[in-house]
Amino acid sequence: MGEKIRISALAIVLNEEHNIRQYLDNMSFADEIIVVDSFSSDNTTKIIQKEYTHVKLYQRAFDDFSSQRNYTLELATNDWVVFFDADERVTQKGIDEIITTVNSNPEEAAFWFKRIFYYKGRPMVNNSFNKDRAIRLFRKSKCKYSEKLVHETLSIKGKTGHLKESIHHYSFKSKEDFLEKRLQYSKLKAKELYQKGVTTNLYHLSVRPAFRFFKYYILGLGFLNGSRGLEIAGILGYHVYMRYVYLREMANHKEDPKILVIQQKMIGDVLASSIICANLKALYPKSTLDYLIYPFTKPVVENNPAIDNLVLFDQKYRDSKWKFIKFVFDIRKKNYDIVVDAYGILGSNIIVGFSKAKTRIGFYKSYSSFVYTHTVEELKTPLTNAGLALDNRMQLVRVLKPVLPLVNRPEIHLTQEEISYGRAFLDSKGIPAGTKVYMISVLGSLNIKTYPAAYMAQLLDLITQNSEAVLIFNYIPSQQKEAEELYNLCRNATKERIRMDISPGTIREFLSVLYHCNALIGNEGGAVNMAKALYIPTFTIFSTWIKKEAWNSFEDGTTTISVHLKDFKPELYGETSPKEMKPKAMELYNAFTPDLIIPALKKYIEIN
Secondary structure (H helix, E strand, O other), X not given: OOOOOOEEXXXXXXXXXXXXXXXXXXOOOOOEEEEEEOOOOOOHHHHHHHHOOOOEEEEOOOOOHHHHHHHHHHHOOOOEEEEOOOOEEEOHHHHHHHHHHHHOOOOOOEEEEEEEEEEOXXXXXXXXXXXXXXXXXXXXXXXXXXXXXXXXXXXXXXXEXXXXXXXXXXXXXXXXXXXXXXXXXXHHHHHHHHHOOOOOOHHHHHHHHHHHHHHHHHHOOHHHHHHHHHHHHHHHHHHXXXXXXXXXXXXXXXXXXXXXXXXXXOHHHHHHHXXXXXXXXXXXXXXXXXXXXXXXXXXXXXXXXXXXXEEEOOHHHHHOHHHHHHXXXXXXXXXXXXXXXXXXXXXHHHHXXXXXXXXXXXXXXXXXXXXOOEEEOOOOOOOOOOOHHHHHHHHHHHXXXXXXXXXXXXXXXXXXXXXXXXXXXXXXXOOOOOOOEEEEEOOOOOHHHOOOHHHHHHHHHHHHHXXXXXXXXXXXXXXXXXXXXXXHHOOHHHHOOEEOOOOOOOHHHHHHHHOOOOEXXXXXXXXXXXXXXXXXXXXXXXXXXXXXHHHOOOOOOOOEEEEOHHHHOHHHOOOOOHHHHHHHHHHHHOOOOHHHHHHHHHXXXXXX
């Protein structure tokens, strides 16, 4: 008998800690095992280094499957190689067949294996996947992987043969894992199509995904696998859809686009929509990004590094149709590539429609959807703890990059000079550093957004009874009378701790003082959103008709807390949404008594 032919076992891996031991044990028949890791973030490499010291471990950044496999192939010292995936297993009979075949000096240069797919721990039956064949045993000297980015094929100089024993393929440990892998293939396939000059159309985004579902589930008898078959069919259809979404992104991607974001509304809304600007700038670092807002909201986005220019929509454009039309055509002349409308009213619809932008994004409304090239349905429930208002704004960005890791917290950017000013201002008022200071948002923008003064006075009394904090009232000059009325309702001991003489002149000056406060407590509104954007703890009292889940962003139970009447007395609302209860807002406030809030507020001031 001649000398035994040596075999190299090869694998490319990424985050395979759940598979790597079984794979390496399965490949122990090989004379050499080589693993190329794409910088796993789990324990894959640690397991190999600690438990399988005989394995040759290399690391290489992943670019595409063909390149990674060819790199690994070059590392093999033996001509015959087995190149299994980490989630594939071969039985002992299969191992014996491989060894026997190699040592028989076959004329074939490569051998096909049948693969049996497993999903959720069970093999798929009557399944189109199980018709799959893959070459896993071949001669290095006669084979090389093609340059396809996904579903790479092996170029073979010579004949191929078939082995009898099947590979057991445990490719998908869960629905989420299957989806993640298919999306990776979608991206690579999109890149491949892009390089071939393929462009997307409605057929690609609708018919092809539907047919992929039909082909697997009906023609491929996927339905015989019950719910597992339905899940796989849905993911396969989505995989095809995302392939063309990614392809469209590549076709539309311009490194330095001109972008306009529109948010003509209140301070809180403008601050919230600044996350659109932040994410777009991250996606297009070389872009020129303009933000269209009302002048009075400018202070909350000054110095924002994501915004290149502020386009101020003055009152004159609202008062004069002629001046508005001129403004619209001035926007048109700027030749924006992308316009994102976070406002969605008639005025912004007109601006978007006349902008000439190739990409126009907005929220879906039946009467204005024709204005946009892309629309998104507003979410009904939050996806993250950022809250519904911010989550919906992030949906507008996901049109351009569905799986982009998004920044979801607005930030206010103060200069060092402004921060120093705030500290000096408090010092000048006899409030030195180290003093606990609470900013109190005593009044909302409207009566129906303001917690009743008699109730608020009781809360302020509680704060001063349970802390040594100085209280600074936050209100606009036109609300001074109402603020004084609230002050007069407080206990004398509380009045001594309230500083009515501290009234920063501008919004930026207010922010510079707020920066040095321990917390902001009071009515929901712009001040609360500004505090969160400065990472100042907040205790928010929601109006009885405001939808709490829209604006209760970043709640953590300690530094960021909010209360709403519906939390305590849901029976007052029944199936009616808070917004529908707006006409009864003042009546509902009568039920929102301090005793409901006091336990949470008392605990809050102990922590903050």
